[in-house]
Amino acid sequence: MVLVQNTNWNNAAKALKNISTATNFQLDKILNLSDKELEKLVMPSGYYHNKAKTVRNVLGMYQTSFSELKKLDTDTLREKLLAIKGVGEETADVMLLYLFNRPVFVADNYTRKFFSKYFKQKFTYASLRKNIMKNFAFTVKDAQEFHALLDVYGKQNK
Known part of the structure; x- marks a missing residue:
């Protein structure tokens, strides 16, 4: 990490x-x-x-x-x-x-670039995390998968 x-x-x-x-x-x-x-x-x-x-x-x-x-x-x-x-x-x-296996949203660089591209606005780590966590009803497994998919997307779309 x-x-x-x-x-x-x-x-x-x-x-x-x-x-x-x-x-x-x-x-x-x-x-x-x-x-x-x-x-x-x-x-x-x-x-x-x-x-x-x-x-x-x-x-x-x-x-x-x-x-x-x-x-x-x-x-x-x-x-x-x-x-x-x-x-x-x-x-x-x-x-x-x-x-710790907690269902949280990781707003890393790849994730912020993804959301910025599709929502046509810039996000700080804190602002994106806050906006997503408001309605984040994922299980730990789902949150891990979501994070991994966003990272794969980010690596493929630099």
């Missing part, structure tokens, strides 16, 4: 492969890496100083608070996720949708 921000999937995949090779995605191994080691692993995804810190912050939250966080209502949980240093609106919503 963090590594794919502001880059293409291929670069995020390279960073994930690096992490997998070095740690086999074992949480303790990742968290025990030095800052420099983690930065080197995430480097292909760009913004590696900030992303390494954010990965560490998110995984630290996951390790210490996941059980408590998943009990929170969605709005409160979103506020908690946004309070994690390095986590913005899109990352928080992707975490809600895929990690």
Whole structure:
């Protein structure tokens, strides 16, 4: 979720492969890496100083608070996720949708371009999310599928 921000999937995949090779995605191994080691692993995804810190912050939250966080209502949980240093609106919503299985709308770049094209107006992340969430009666599975379809569309129609 963090590594794919502001880059293409291929670069995020390279960073994930690096992490997998070095740690086999074992949480303790990742968290025990030095800052420099983690930065080197995430480097292909760009913004590696900030992303390494954010990965560490998110995984630290996951390790210490996941059980408590998943009990929170969605709005409160979103506020908690946004309070994690390095986590913005899109990352928080992707975490809600895929990690916490909450039916939320992710207004990423592809999605905003899609809606802007068809509604002939510009949307900020917050404005599009707010407008869609008013009537968002999707299940988690439907929300995940909708997000995936919008991303596929966006990648095919750059």
